[in-house]
């Protein structure tokens with residue numbers, strides 16, 4: 001065996017990127033979640049070449065000042081976590097690893113402003129480090145452009161599926177985040193085509209209809225059940241409106257989209273005898289519970305959670 005060495009920070013970030021950034025859609029998830037955490041009411045997403053040549057996410061959130069901009073791409077740099085709150089997390093992000101991971105594998109430009117004076121800063125970064133910070137013009141908020149995803153880890157490109165498939169994964173991730181934030185206006189463009197645009201609404205039903213269409217909303221019924229500190233709300237399909245895959249089952253825990261076996265099993269049991277075997281019920285379900293009842297730090301992509309009492 002050869003001598004033990006400490007890995008370089010950029011290599012450490014590339015290893016983290018291997019877990020967090022699997023494909024272009026993962027970048028969209030991380031950037032949109034950052035925009036939501038920043039308090040945005042409007043988020044615009046654009047991709048080119050299935051996200052391989054460009055992913056851009058622009059928001060009207062709180063923005064970052066020059067100092068924060070310099071820090072945001074550093075490993076374990078976050079404004080969302082303190083020593084006291086690892087088990088009481090109210091934001092989508094908390095690991096401080098999305099931006100450093102992305103900067104280790106792509107060319108990144110972040111333009112941000114914390115007020116409407118028009119003055120902004122733009123940071124360019126690649127190979128894990130800041131290249132330059134210059135002054136720019138921008139209203140309050142942040143725009144991030146990710147170019148040449150995986151140029152620094154080209155082996156990853158070989159694991160991607162066809163452009164068509166990656167593009168539709170990007171739109172699918174966009175839609176599932178859009179489901180969780182009807183109070184935010186969101187749009188998605190692929191190349192020169194606007195694929196989705198949802199106006200802000202205080203009604204989940206409106207967002208569900210915007211995303212899945214009229215036929216969908218006519219075949220689901222709304223539920224809203226409160227018990228103790230828990231609330232289960234959303235839409236369940238009528239039994240005849242069943243599907244060949246589980247792709248129309250969406251589970252959110254405190255607004256975070258999760259893949260959860262308990263939820264899926266509960267749904268299966270609830271519909272037992274009502275839908276044919278091998279078919280899947282349709283569900284868009286939000287479980288809201290005290291934040292400290294659920295551990296969201298279970299896995300780097302944050303799509304699995306642990307319950308205190310499952």
Ligand SMILES: Nc1ncnc2c1ncn2[C@@H]1O[C@H](COP(=O)(O)OP(=O)(O)OP(=O)(O)O)[C@@H](O)[C@H]1O
Nearest residue numbers: 034035038072078079093094095096097098099142
């Ligand atoms: N769109 C944005 N608007 C304002 N601040 C942002 C934005 N995106 C990132 N930031 C700042 O940069 C920091 C680092 O972002 P990053 O996504 O790397 O980490 P995180 O969101 O804290 O945690 P995680 O790795 O779990 O996503 C954030 O904590 C936040 O302070």
Ligand SMILES: [Mg+2]
Nearest residue numbers: 030034093098
């Ligand atoms: Mg984040």
